[in-house]
Amino acid sequence: MQPTIAAAIRGALMERDVRTKVMTTRKVARDWQRGKLAFAFDVEMPETPGRPDAPELLMPGRMPKRRKGGSxxxxIALWHALAHIEFVAIDLALDMAGRFGAAMGRQFVSDFLKVAADEAMHFALLDRHLRTSGSHYGALPAHDGLWSAAHETRHDVAARLAVVPMVLEARGLDVTPMTIDRVRAAGDERGAQILERILDDEIAHVRFGANHFADCAERMGEQAGELWKSLVSRYFHGQVKPPFNDSARLAAGLSRDLYTALA
Incomplete structure (x- = not known):
């Protein structure tokens, strides 16, 4: 009997070992592409994914302030923070596919498994870069607020799409070019190239979210822009704030009129 996509995704989500989660996630994406997993949702997704023993996870207010400057x-703190974002993004994409794939269909599953595999690759690149600096993922504490957006929108695919790809990931489009410039100015060309690769991929990830959100709005008989603003106001507890990378956002399917209305 063919294994199911839901069981495979849950297995990857529950994996606690960092390296194994990366490899398992990429295998799930490959197996799905090759038709080795049945489109069946016979198990539920976990409320919380498997977490490694390190890093220690702290609430935002307890996180140590990163020092400015080139020390x-x-x-190391910068690269560790970026690696943690990508590590949590693996689980966010897996959960998106596993939790909502039955209702949203095969293309939705394919898109977000590709996102998960990309995030796994991004994490591996960042962790390897950390190791060249004499550190590794888990060496410093990390932010525990990233999963909360997934938890709060676990019952509503439109809300999940509105907040995770279209706000949180879109924010990465805004700040990454400035980080690239800073890293390159510090003489870290390899680091800059890694971030450029991540930025290109994240544009596609936000576009997946925007496209599937538009489909959700159409199914619901709602105007996509008004629905997005309503859901973000309800479920996102931060601010949608400039500066915005308008060209990257437009390439990802986000119009300026959409997000400036909440800025």
Whole structure:
């Protein structure tokens, strides 16, 4: 009997070992592409994914402030924070496909498994870069607020799409070019190239979210822009704020009129 996509995704989500989660996620995406997994949702997704013993996860208010400037400690803290974002993004994409795939269909599953595989690759690149600096993922504490957006929108695919790809990931489009410039100015060309690769992929990830959100709005008989503003106001507890990378956002399917209305 063919294994199911839901069981495969849940297995990857529950994996606690960092390296194994990366490899398992990429295998799930490959197996799905090759038709080795049945389109069946016979198990539920976990409320919380498997987490490694390290890093220690802290609430935002308890996180140590990163020092500005070009110190070695500051550079390691930056790369560690970026690696943690990509590690949590693996689980966000897996959960999106596994939790909502039955209702949203095969293309939705394919798109978000591709996102999960990309995030796994991004994490591996960042962790390897950390190791060249004499550190590794888990060496510093990390932010525990990233999964909360997934938890709060676990019953509503439109809300999940509105907040995770179209707000949180879209914010990455805004800040990454400035980080690339800073990293390159510090002489870290390899780091800059990694971030450029991530930025290109994240544009596609936000576009997946925007396209599937538009489909949701159409199914619901709602105007996509008004629905997005309503859901973000309800479920996103931060601010949608400039500066915006308008060209990257437009390439990802986000019009300026949409997000400036909430800025």
């Amino acid at each position: 070695e400690r500051g550079r």
